[in-house]
Amino acid sequence: MxxxxxxxxxxxxxxxxxxxxxxxxxxxxxxxxxxxxxxxxxxxxxxxxxxxxxxxxxxxxxxxxxxxxxxxxxxxxxxxxxxxxxxxxxxxxxxxxEPKDEDKFGIAADPExxxxxxxxxxxxxxxxxxxxxxxxxxxxxxxxxxxxxxxxxxxxxxxxxxxxxxxxxxxxxxxxxxxxxxxxxxxxxxLPALPWLSVSADGDDVHLVLDVSEEQHFGLSLYWNQVQGPTKPWWHSNLTGPQNITLNHTDLFPCLCIQVWPLEPDSVRTSLCPFREDPRAHRNLWRAARLRLLPPRGWQLNAPCSLLAEATLCWQAPGGGPCQSLVPPLSRANVTVNKTLELPLLNAHPNLCVQVSSWEKLQLQECLWADSLGALKDDMLLVETRGPQDNRSLCALEPSGCTPLLSRASTRAARLGEQLLQDLQSGQCLQLWEDDLRALWACPMDKCEYYKNCPSPQYQELESRHSYR
Missing domain, CATH: 2.60.40 (Immunoglobulin-like)
Incomplete structure (x- = not known):
């Protein structure tokens, strides 16, 4: 047609x-x-x-x-x-x-x-x-x-x-x-553009000017063109041209698109998305984005448009300080917005957090299920590394890095290394994650602090039995 x-x-x-x-x-x-x-x-x-x-x-x-x-x-x-x-x-x-000489003189040529x-x-x-x-x-x-x-x-x-x-x-x-x-x-x-539509800025306002004759009756829709799922309508009206529509700059998003069509049967609609590269639209998108953590191990990034972002797990110690990135990374692929994703965890812990970054800049952070798991705990996170012949090593994640438990460093984890190792072997630590080469454990520190002046005669036996280095 x-x-x-x-x-x-x-x-x-x-x-x-x-x-x-x-x-x-x-x-x-x-x-x-x-x-x-x-x-x-x-x-x-x-x-x-x-x-x-x-x-x-x-x-x-x-x-x-x-x-x-x-x-x-x-x-x-x-x-x-x-x-x-x-x-x-x-x-x-x-x-x-050109024919060869023998062909010119009538000599038989190759039939092929x-x-x-x-x-x-x-x-x-x-x-x-x-x-x-x-x-x-x-x-x-x-x-x-x-x-x-x-x-x-x-x-x-x-x-x-x-x-x-x-x-x-x-x-x-x-x-x-x-x-x-x-x-x-x-x-x-x-290709031909849309000379009838122009976008201009006036302070904090954005003007959509539609230069359409007064006889033209048309439908106009503003919608969010989401990558996942159907488009999400935002505003719609039947109009007669010309029109000057004002938008606040806070309404702009990269996926905000304009669709127009004649008000007649079987009309074809045309769309354009003029704010894809607009810096204001991208700033608004991150302001509108929300990171939700869903029990038992789900999480979701909600936003009006798709985002170029990566998510990682981190460990947030009480008392402030930066959240420290953990060994088990989440998928490095671009985060799918408005979709529930699973965290690769065996057990939940209030100190575990999810960070969302874009171009290596931290944008969002939420710690796991603070409402149901309570406040941050004074636990020490142990990182177990598994080598060949059942050789294993342990270090404790501290602000200065990962401290070996049996080191002579003047850190909290080094001073309490023996007690942490005993707690791990006695089943008092909570395993958070593991794969073939590594594992993460959360060990409570309140007991270690209580026993920090107590001798540990079992230490040498535990070290020999389990080959921890």
Whole structure:
């Protein structure tokens, strides 16, 4: 169905020469070729590796010209995105080998070489696309009967549908063969923007100015374009242009998008997200983000938009001071917002905390279930390292670092090392986490402080029995 004139007038200008855009239904990429050619589109994208130019072994097909056309890719009848259709024009490069002397004098030639023009010329043509932040490469196999190929002449074209892009984006295209016989073709195109919409700042206010004629009736929606889950509507209204909408700067988020559509049946909606790179929007996003800890071992990062962030576990000792990072890291992958994740713990402890950082800057921190587990405890965190032949070592996590229990250091953990080791072996410490090489234990210090002047005759026996170093 042709796109309504209203949408075209908004997106492409009010020129009477503007044509309706063709609609392609479904998400699948396709390829077709002109008569005389046969073509096939490989499944999935390929690596964009042009390689070095090599000499052609004979006549080969090469791309000679790139041509683009704007179409709409529609996932549903009224849910369409702008898409770039690319036509690759092909020609024959190189020449057939001249007949050998024996062929000229009637001497029998190799039957496989006698009729080379009955064969096919084949080419693997790569089409590369870039439009920030998207980059894609697709591979098309094309062939033509050699008898129809003339050196230097066009043999037809292959059409690829299509690369999705945003209004106003700069699109860059390259095309070359594998292997590459000549310099790759390239084409840069600026897609039409939305001249009817401008964003301006006035102090703490942001103005959305919609330059639409008074006769145009349209719907306008502001929504949060969340990566996980459906979009979240924020504001919606049916309007008649022109309009000047004021937003407070605190309302801005990177995923705040604008959607507009004509108020008529089966209308197509167009969207843009103008605040993706706005520093105010990113500051607002972190101010709105919340870190929630959910019993027994769950946690969740809530935010209106997706965040580029990492989460780690740390140990918060009572009395202040920085929270010390722990051995068991959480996934280094980007945190998925608004999704419950599990902590890799065997038992919970009030001194265990979750930190969320972005670009190595701490943004959020919450300690585990303070309401249910109570205040921070004066416990010592022991880090157990397991080596070959059942050799093990223990150190205590202190502000100065991890202190070996049997060291002569003048720290609290070193002074109480014997008692901590006995408590660990007698089962008085709580195991928090373990894997094949390491383990974490929380040992209460109140008993150690009480016995700190008591002799420990069992110490040497425990050390020998368990091979702790």
């Amino acid at each position: 042709p796109v309504p004139w209203f949408l075209l007038s908004l997106a492409l200008g009010r020129s009477p020469m503007v044509l309706s855009l063709e609609k392609l239904m479904g998400p699948q990429d396709t390829a077709r070729c002109s008569p005389g050619l046969s073509c096939h589109l490989w499944d999935g994208d390929v690596l964009c590796l042009p390689g070095s130019i090599v000499s052609a072994p004979g006549p080969v097909l090469v791309p000679t010209r790139l041509q683009t056309e704007l179409v709409l890719r529609c996932h549903q009848e009224t849910d369409c995105d702008l898409c770039v259709r690319v036509a690759i024009h092909l020609a024959v490069h190189g020449h057939w080998e 070489l006698e009729e080379p023009r009955n064969a096919f010329l084949q080419a693997q043509v790569v089409l590369s696309f870039q439009a920030y932040p998207t980059a894609r490469c697709v591979l098309l196999e094309v062939q033509v009967r050699a008898a129809l190929a003339r050196p230097g002449q066009s043999v037809g074209s292959v059409v690829f549908d299509c690369f999705e892009a945003a209004l106003g984006a700069e699109v860059r295209l390259w095309s070359y063969t594998q292997p590459r016989y000549q310099k790759e073709l390239n084409l840069t195109q600026q």
